[in-house]
Amino acid sequence: xxxxxxxxTVFSRISAVLGGVLGAALTSPAVLFVLDPxxxxxxxxxxxxxxxxxxxDEVPDLDQGSKPLRAVVTAKEVRDAWxxxxxxxLGAVWVFRRGxxxxxxxxxxxxxxxxxxxxxxxxxxxxxxxxxxxxLDGKRREGPSPRDMDRLDIEVQEGEVLxxxxxxxxxxxxxxxx
Amino acid sequence: xxxARERVLSWLDSRTGYxxxxxxxxxxxxxxxxxxxHVFGSLLTFxxxxxxxxxxxxxxxxxxxxxxxxxxxxxxxxxxxxxWFIRGMHxxxxxxxxxxxxxxxxxxxxxxxxxxxxxxxxxTGVGLAGLVMAFSLTGYLLPWDQKGYWATQVPxxxxxxxxxxxxxxxxxxxxxxxxxxxxxxxxxxxxxFVLPAVVLGLVGLHIALHRRHGATPRWxxxxxxxxxxxxxxxxxxxxxxxxxxxxxxxxxxxxxVRTHGAELTAPADPSVAYDARPEWYFAxxxxxxxxxxxxxxxxxxxGAPLVAGGVLVALPFLxxxxxxxxxxxxxxxxxVLGGLLGAAAIGAVAQVGDLRNEKFQKGMAAAKKDADRxxxxxxxxxxxxxxxxxxxxxxxxxxxxxxxxHCDGCHRxxxxxxxxxxxxxxxxxxxxxxxxxxxxxxxxxxxxxxFGKTKIHGMKPYKGPDDELKALVEFVYALNGAQxxxxxxxxxxxxxxxxxxxxxxxxxxxTTEGEGPNLKDRGTAAWVKGLLLKPDAPTYFGEKxxxxxxxxxxxxxxxxxxxxxxxxxxxxx
Numbered sequence: 080x081x082x083x084x085x086x087x088t089v090f091s092r093i094s095a096v097l098g099g100v101l102g103a104a105l106t107s108p109a110v111l112f113v114l115d116p117x118x119x120x121x122x123x124x125x126x127x128x129x130x131x132x133x134x135x136d137e138v139p140d141l142d143q144g145s146k147p148l149r150a151v152v153t154a155k156e157v158r159d160a161w162x163x164x165x166x167x168x169l170g171a172v173w174v175f176r177r178g179x180x181x182x183x184x185x186x187x188x189x190x191x192x193x194x195x196x197x198x199x200x201x202x203x204x205x206x207x208x209x210x211x212x213x214x215l216d217g218k219r220r221e222g223p224s225p226r227d228m229d230r231l232d233i234e235v236q237e238g239e240v241l242x243x244x245x246x247x248x249x250x251x252x253x254x255x256x257x
Numbered sequence: 258x259x260x261a262r263e264r265v266l267s268w269l270d271s272r273t274g275y276x277x278x279x280x281x282x283x284x285x286x287x288x289x290x291x292x293x294x295h296v297f298g299s300l301l302t303f304x305x306x307x308x309x310x311x312x313x314x315x316x317x318x319x320x321x322x323x324x325x326x327x328x329x330x331x332x333x334x335x336x337x338x339x340x341w342f343i344r345g346m347h348x349x350x351x352x353x354x355x356x357x358x359x360x361x362x363x364x365x366x367x368x369x370x371x372x373x374x375x376x377x378x379x380x381t382g383v384g385l386a387g388l389v390m391a392f393s394l395t396g397y398l399l400p401w402d403q404k405g406y407w408a409t410q411v412p413x414x415x416x417x418x419x420x421x422x423x424x425x426x427x428x429x430x431x432x433x434x435x436x437x438x439x440x441x442x443x444x445x446x447x448x449x450f451v452l453p454a455v456v457l458g459l460v461g462l463h464i465a466l467h468r469r470h471g472a473t474p475r476w477x478x479x480x481x482x483x484x485x486x487x488x489x490x491x492x493x494x495x496x497x498x499x500x501x502x503x504x505x506x507x508x509x510x511x512x513x514v515r516t517h518g519a520e521l522t523a524p525a526d527p528s529v530a531y532d533a534r535p536e537w538y539f540a541x542x543x544x545x546x547x548x549x550x551x552x553x554x555x556x557x558x559x560g561a562p563l564v565a566g567g568v569l570v571a572l573p574f575l576x577x578x579x580x581x582x583x584x585x586x587x588x589x590x591x592x593v594l595g596g597l598l599g600a601a602a603i604g605a606v607a608q609v610g611d612l613r614n615e616k617f618q619k620g621m622a623a624a625k626k627d628a629d630r631x632x633x634x635x636x637x638x639x640x641x642x643x644x645x646x647x648x649x650x651x652x653x654x655x656x657x658x659x660x661x662x663h664c665d666g667c668h669r670x671x672x673x674x675x676x677x678x679x680x681x682x683x684x685x686x687x688x689x690x691x692x693x694x695x696x697x698x699x700x701x702x703x704x705x706x707x708f709g710k711t712k713i714h715g716m717k718p719y720k721g722p723d724d725e726l727k728a729l730v731e732f733v734y735a736l737n738g739a740q741x742x743x744x745x746x747x748x749x750x751x752x753x754x755x756x757x758x759x760x761x762x763x764x765x766x767x768t769t770e771g772e773g774p775n776l777k778d779r780g781t782a783a784w785v786k787g788l789l790l791k792p793d794a795p796t797y798f799g800e801k802x803x804x805x806x807x808x809x810x811x812x813x814x815x816x817x818x819x820x821x822x823x824x825x826x827x828x829x830x
Contacts, residue, residue: 090492097499101303104506105310108339108346112314115338161325161332163638163650 129234129241130154130169132183138176138240141215147175147197147204149186152244169244172231173197173204175215183231183242184217190224192249204228225252283491289474290486291494294368297361298467299498300505304354305460307509308392311347312449319399321445323438324643326401327524331635331647334521345518349509351396354389355538357505359597362386366593369581370473371573378466381459383569388456390562393536395448401441401644403624406525407533410436411543418555436527476582523627524644532620534611540604565596656822659815663807670826682710683804689826690737690780695730713801716773721757729753737780737827770795780827786820 132150139145151171157164171186173195184204188195193208203220204213211222219227232243248255259267270276287295318337320329333340361382365371371379398409417427432439474483488494522531535543542561549557576589583590611617634650648654657673665673667682670689675681685706688694702716703709719726732750735742754760764770767777775796778784787794789811793802807816 087492090496094492094496094499097496097503100503101499101506104510105307108342109310109314111339112337112343113317115340118338158638161320161328161336161635161639162641162643164641 185229284489296501328639330400341518345513348519376573403522403531541600544607782820782824
C-alpha cells in the first residue's frame, strides 16, 4: 500500500465520522420536535367534563312518534395547541329517548368519518358518503361500516342532558377512543 | 454472482448514471490543493441546509395570521419538545449566514477569485448576499412580537418613501396601508416560497459555475507547482469542509443552549411603544439614519446599500491587474475591507450608544418583563383573538376591563375614570386601601377624592397627631388580612379605635348595623363583593348609598374577578 493510499483512507474515515456527527446533530432535535404532538397524545388528554346538549323535555320521545334530534355539542374551555377557546363546537350528536331511556349517538360515521344523516322516509340513519345504513338504535344494517354507530355516555342532571362527547377511531371493528 | 444490493445499485446506475455524477463531484480537482481557505462555500451550503430544515420544522408549527402568529411562536418556544432549540438554530443560522458570508467575501476578495473568468460566479454571490438580507427582513416580522413589529416598520416606511411609486409599493408588500393579516401572509409567502426558490436557483448556478471554473489557488504559485499540488475534492478537501461544519455547528449549538434560543418579546401592540433595534448587521444603516433628515436621510438609507452593492458588482470589472497577488491589488482589497471596517465602526457606534443610553436600557428591561409575563400567561393557551389577548389570562387584566366597563363612569382608578372632574361620583380608587390612601381618607373623608361627591357624609375627619393616625391606619389596613402588618402598631390602633369613638358608628362583627359600615374583613375581595352585591345593606352604606347594585349586571364569576381586582389595588406598586 502506498503512503498516499494510507492518507486517503485516514481522511475517508475522518470524513465518515464527521458526516455521521453532523447528520445526528441535525436530525435528532428535529425528530423530537416533530414527535411533540405524538408525545402529547400518548400522555393522554385531561378528561373533558360532560357537555349539556339539550334539556330532557326537549329530547324527542320515539315512542310518541317523534324523530331523533340533531344536537350540537358546544364545549367550554377547549385547548387547541396554542389557542384557548372559551367556547367551541366539538361536533354533533343524534339524541332521542324511549320513555326515560335517552340514547345519544355520534353523528360521525364509524366507516370514514363522514356525517351520518337521518332518513325520515326509512326511519333510519344513513351515511351519504358510502351508503351505510343504521337502525334507530345505531345497529349497522347495510353498507361498508365496520361497526355500529358510536354510542356516547350521557347523564341527566337537573333536567339537563349532559353528553360525554368523544371521538372514536374510524374504519376499525372495535370502538376505540382516539 | 453479484449481491442483491449490487444488482439494485447497478440497475439504478444504468437508469440514472449516478455513479459517474458522484465520481465527478468527489473527484473534482481542487487546483493548488485542498485548503481551509476553500471551506466557506461549503459552510454556507451547510448553513443554508440548517435554515431549510429548521425552517420547514417551524413552518409545521407556525400560523401566519395576526391573531395566531405570536401565540404559535410562544407555543413553539415554550411548549413544543426542543421548540426553543429549533427556533434558536434558525435564528442563530441567520447570524452565522451573515458572518460566514462576510468571511467568504473577504477570502474571495483577497484571493482575487472574482477575476476572469469567474465574474458571473461573483455576481450570483453578490445577489445571494442581498437575498440573505431580504430573508432576514421578512423573517424578523413573522413572530408578530413587539421587536419584529416595531423594527419592521422601518424598512416598510422607507419603501413607502420611494419617490412616485412608494405608497403603492408599500401597500403591495404589506397587503394594505397598515399592518395586519395580509402583512403576515405576504411576508410569510416571501420568506418561505419566493425567496427560497430564488436562492436555490442562484445557489445552483453559483455552484455550477464554481465547478466549471474550479477553485482559485493561492497566489504566487507557478503552473507546475499548482499542478503538482492539485488533488481531488474527496477525501481531503471534503474532510476539511466537514470539520469546519462540525466546528460551526458546535459553536451554534453552544450559543443556542446558552441563550435558550431566540428572543421572543411581548405580542405586537401598536399602542405600546417599543424601542426596536434591527439585527446587528443592519446597525450601520440604523446609525446613519440618526444623523440625517428629510430627503437626505432617505437617500442615505436607500443609497448606502445600493452604493455598497454597486461597488461589489463593479469590482471584477475594475480590478484588471493580470495577477491575483494581493500585494499588487491593494486598491480593490482596500475598498472592500475598508468598507467592511467602516460599516463595523458605524455599527459599533450604534452599539455603544445603546449601551450608554440609560433610557433605552430601562426600556429593554421593562420589555423583558412584559415578554416574560406574556409568555408565562401563554402557557394556559391564548384566547382566539390572539396576541395581546394573552393578558386576559391574568385575572387582574379581566378585572381592569370589567372596571372600565362598569365602574369608570363614576370612579377614577389611575388612568381610568371620567375625564371631567364634574362627572366623578364616587371615591378615587387609585391605590385604594393602601396605607397612604387610608391615611388621606381619615384626614378628609368628605374630600373630593373620597365621599365628597356622594350622599355619604357625617364621618368626622381625624385631627389627632400623625403617629396616632399611623396606628389607626395600620389597624384598619390589617382588616383586609394582609400579611405585612406591624402587630404592635395595629394593637395600638385597635385601642385608639375605641378611645376615639370610631366604634360608635363602626361595628366589627359583620352582622350588626351601625351609622357607618361594619368593618369586619373590610378590604378583602369578599367584602368588596358584598358591597357590589348590596351596597345599601345595613352593614355597608345603608340608606345613604347611591351606588347601584351589580348583582344583575355581572355574572358571579365576573363579580369575583372585579372584587379581586379592586381588593388588589393595595398591592399595586
